[in-house]
Amino acid sequence: MSLEIRSPAESDVPDWIRALNVGFHRSPSVAEGETAMRRPMLDLERTQGAFDEGRCVATFRSLPQELTLPGGGLLTASAITNVSVTATHRRRGLAGRMMATDLAAAKERGEAVSILVAAEYPIYGRYGFGPATWVTGWEIDIPRAALDRRYAGPDDGGRVDIATAAEVRKASPALFDRVRLRTPGTIKRSPLWWERTTGQTVFPSDGPWTEPFFAFYRGADGRIDGLASWEISESHWQDKLPTVEAKVQQLIGATPAAERALWRFLLSLDWVNRLTSGLRAPDDVLPLLLGDPRAAHTETHADFMWLRVLDTPVALSARGYGGGPAALVLDVQDPAGFAGGRFLLETDATGAARCTPTPAAPDLTLSVSDLACLYLGDESPVRLAALGRITEHRAEAARTADTLFRTPRRPWCIDVF
Ligand SMILES: CC(C)(COP(=O)(O)OP(=O)(O)OC[C@H]1O[C@@H](n2cnc3c(N)ncnc32)[C@H](O)[C@@H]1OP(=O)(O)O)[C@@H](O)C(=O)NCCC(=O)NCCS
Structure with a gap:
């Protein structure tokens, strides 16, 4: 049996949309006119499908999206959507393979974060995503x-x-x-x-x-x-x-x-x-x-938008921070190799920041998923330290991070995408 993951050709698009409708329990088929309506949304270079003997059995795509950050900065995020695997082909690693390809491509393009709305909580943590906004x-x-x-x-x-x-x-x-x-x-x-x-x-x-x-x-x-x-x-x-x-x-x-x-x-x-x-x-x-x-x-x-940091210095330099001038060394653990390393975050009185690689001893160690939970200001580093997910190497380092990262109002992703 031939099973391949690739970008759909133009002629595959109707079948790709059919597979998406099946994967999301929308409809077993594609209604008249639907392909023409959905086609402009697809950038085939950023779209993947798994094809089993030519028939589409999995879908995945991403698009650039402008994301508002704490402090009012804007960052181009890679927004992942339409992730589906037909029930006949589940748990054979198809979603994982498409995700790995898409994250590597986003990193290559210079997109510092990927974002998505998770259908179910347990799906995306394994890929380095963490819930960044709740509803x-x-x-x-x-x-x-x-x-x-x-x-x-x-x-x-x-x-x-x-x-x-x-x-x-x-x-x-x-x-x-x-x-x-x-x-x-x-x-x-x-x-x-x-x-x-x-x-x-x-x-x-x-x-x-x-x-x-x-x-x-x-x-x-x-x-x-x-x-x-x-x-x-x-x-x-x-x-x-x-x-x-x-x-x-x-x-x-x-x-x-x-x-x-x-x-x-x-x-x-x-x-x-x-x-x-x-x-x-x-x-x-x-x-x-x-x-x-x-x-x-x-x-x-519930959790709503999940985020995956792909470039820690770019992502952390782009947002604003509270609490006045401060410096914090973060040791970010990322087994996939995109965003990990030791970084010095220096903030000034205006809330602007510089984030650069450093050989200095860390103040905090955290996973790339937990960095995502902090990134838009929603989660408390003190709470994550209490959970044993963030390790403090200096007394009060989590409290300093709390003052820097957490925002007066919680972030909100208004729309499903
Ligand atoms: C969610 C979905 C895309 C997963 O696709 P898949 O090809 O079966 O996933 P994979 O085989 O690549 O799974 C990779 C790992 O994630 C786990 N996983 C996948 N989906 C999961 C889920 N819904 N809940 C818990 N774990 C899940 C797998 O068990 C596997 O774990 P392992 O590495 O420990 O064995 C697929 O089940 C699906 O289409 N579901 C319905 C539509 C949907 O929810 N899409 C997501 C929209 S955001």
């Missing part, structure tokens, strides 16, 4: 939330307006660029992303399109500072009492006022007694906007 989803029991039922809109000079899908397509990309620059962990949205979220392009495997409701928040100066979209996912009445659930699809704000106003607006929709937030940063303001935060039940709390 929380809440369900709000609105009658219990102790909100002022006379709420009549923002009192900060701003306003909330219902928007059409066409208005969203026009105004939101510029808004999102402002949002992502203030949100470490976030990546860019493509024009196709906006087309899909507003129904202009519907992939057959996405299922039937239902138009959501959209609203903008405009600040006192009239500028669009926020966007929310939601659907009514359940609605029935019994004994003249409504059971209505609003499901938030997205809520983004370029200012805290926009976030507050849009949440407050959604929490005050008449009839709605349950609101689901979608996946938010774990420290989203939502629960504390309620008079009674216990009315926010955690539905989901």
Whole structure:
């Protein structure tokens, strides 16, 4: 039997998409028109497939993505997606082989980190990835939330307006660029992303399109500072009492006022007694906007974006740090050989840093996966030291690392990719 891993040829693309649909339990086949819609997303040089006697049985691809870092810097990351192995060919090392090829190619291209959204927790740690952002989803029991039922809109000079899908397509990309620059962990949205979220392009495997409701928040100066979209996912009445659930699809704000106003607006929709937030940063303001935060039940709390450092000096020099001038020597262990070594991280009063190889004695030893957990500011080095995952060679070194790496607000990767 011939089994080969290679980039698909143009003529393999429909079968590659079929294998992806099978691997993700979407559909056993490819609907008419789907190949033409998905084809522009594929860079065949960065796409791999495993072919068994010519038939595609595994898929993998990556693309460059601009990632926002703590301090507001931007880094081109290699974003891995569409990883699937058909059930008939599982656990024969196909995913591992495609990953090894892709990571080596990303390193060669000079991409300092790879990122992905893990379908299941145990898959990617073995390749040097670690969870770099987490998400929380809440369900709000609105009658219990102790909100002022006379709420009549923002009192900060701003306003909330219902928007059409066409208005969203026009105004939101510029808004999102402002949002992502203030949100470490976030990546860019493509024009196709906006087309899909507003129904202009519907992939057959996405299922039937239902138009959501959209609203903008405009600040006192009239500028669009926020966007929310939601659907009514359940609605029935019994004994003249409504059971209505609003499901938030997205809520983004370029200012805290926009976030507050849009949440407050959604929490005050008449009839709605349950609101689901979608996946938010774990420290989203939502629960504390309620008079009674216990009315926010955690539905989901989980790891979301995983990251793999490929070039430690480039990655660590690109982000900003807290805590003023400091120096720390990190001994990074990476059995795959991409990012390991001993590095001196020197930060200045502005939060800028230089990271260079050093022969000096280390302050901390950590795995490349644990470096990923720290990279966007989410995890606490003190906590990892308590777990025995980070070794301190100098007293208080983990505490120093905590001051440097951890950010006041947690990073958030807003989108699945
Ligand atoms: C996850 C998936 C891609 C793994 O592919 P695969 O070719 O079976 O993986 P490999 O054979 O290369 O596995 C490498 C190692 O990872 C382990 N592994 C793979 N998938 C795992 C999972 N879901 N849970 C736990 N361990 C897993 C394997 O057991 C193996 O471990 P070993 O080296 O100790 O033997 C495949 O099962 C799949 O397509 N699943 C459904 C779709 C999916 O979840 N895709 C990932 C999207 S992010």
